[in-house]
Amino acid sequence: MKMWFISLIIFLVLFPDTIFSAPGISSHYKNKGFHTRLEYVIDSDPTKPTHCLFVWHRLPPYLYIEPDELYQLNATIVGFINIEASASQSHPFAYCFLLYNSSKIPFRNRRKFSINIHSRYLDPKSDQNQQYETLYLPEPVIHFTEKHCPYLGSGCPAPLSETGIESPRELTVTIPVGQEYHLAFVFPLTCLFPLIGCSLLFIFSGKNRA
Numbered sequence: 001m002k003m004w005f006i007s008l009i010i011f012l013v014l015f016p017d018t019i020f021s022a023p024g025i026s027s028h029y030k031n032k033g034f035h036t037r038l039e040y041v042i043d044s045d046p047t048k049p050t051h052c053l054f055v056w057h058r059l060p061p062y063l064y065i066e067p068d069e070l071y072q073l074n075a076t077i078v079g080f081i082n083i084e085a086s087a088s089q090s091h092p093f094a095y096c097f098l099l100y101n102s103s104k105i106p107f108r109n110r111r112k113f114s115i116n117i118h119s120r121y122l123d124p125k126s127d128q129n130q131q132y133e134t135l136y137l138p139e140p141v142i143h144f145t146e147k148h149c150p151y152l153g154s155g156c157p158a159p160l161s162e163t164g165i166e167s168p169r170e171l172t173v174t175i176p177v178g179q180e181y182h183l184a185f186v187f188p189l190t191c192l193f194p195l196i197g198c199s200l201l202f203i204f205s206g207k208n209r210a
């Protein structure tokens with residue numbers, strides 16, 4: 001009983017510092033085939049004033065977001081997004097945007113944002129039977145600081161590892177594997193069989209005639 005009580009005291013003393021120091025985030029995701037929608041709601045923590053909230057998100061080559069959607073969030077895109085390219089022809093990219101910035105008033109009102117992430121086609125695999133692959137979907141990291149966001153020209157604040165709120169979820173996406181190998185394999189074969197047939201016929205007809 002005594003131990004339990006001491007634990008409770010320690011918990012109550014430590015709790016505000018460890019857990020209440022970050023704004024609270026709740027998130028949802030919907031997965032529809034090649035498309036995943038992520039939704040975030042950020043609530044303030046009145047005990048720790050936050051003057052700057054910003055989002056940093058890095059995506060691997062097999063995922064993309066429509067640039068128009070990012071422009072609507074006033075995001076800065078680091079890298080280039082070609083929505084047509086397959087995974088092997090694409091590069092990773094990052095984007096960031098401010099959710100809140102004020103030197104005077106701390107963040108108080110709930111903020112929301114959502115993003116739609118699309119899967120690219122993967123290059124064909126040597127295993128012909130593999131039509132899909134399950135890959136990791138990294139979530140955005142939401143950063144916060146006690147001071148206002150530093151102005152960095154047209155860019156974004158530098159990602160701060162010590163103030164990032166990362167979602168503990170391990171999201172994955174199922175991505176279709178290309179069929180090129182299949183075609184490359186089947187096409188020469190269908191051409192080859194008549195060729196062999198004709199050659200054999202030619203050889204045998206030649207032999208018969210001789």
Ligand SMILES: *[C@@H]1O[C@H](CO)[C@@H](O)[C@H](O)[C@H]1NC(C)=O
Nearest residue numbers: 071072073074075097098099
């Ligand atoms: C983006 O910036 C414009 C102009 O600065 C502003 O009017 C608009 O509200 C911003 N949009 C978002 C989502 O912050």
Ligand SMILES: *[C@@H]1O[C@H](CO)[C@@H](O)[C@H](O)[C@H]1NC(C)=O
Nearest residue numbers: 101102103148149150151152
């Ligand atoms: C954030 O706001 C402060 C003033 O409140 C301003 O000086 C600063 O440039 C802003 N930062 C960004 C990245 O817009």
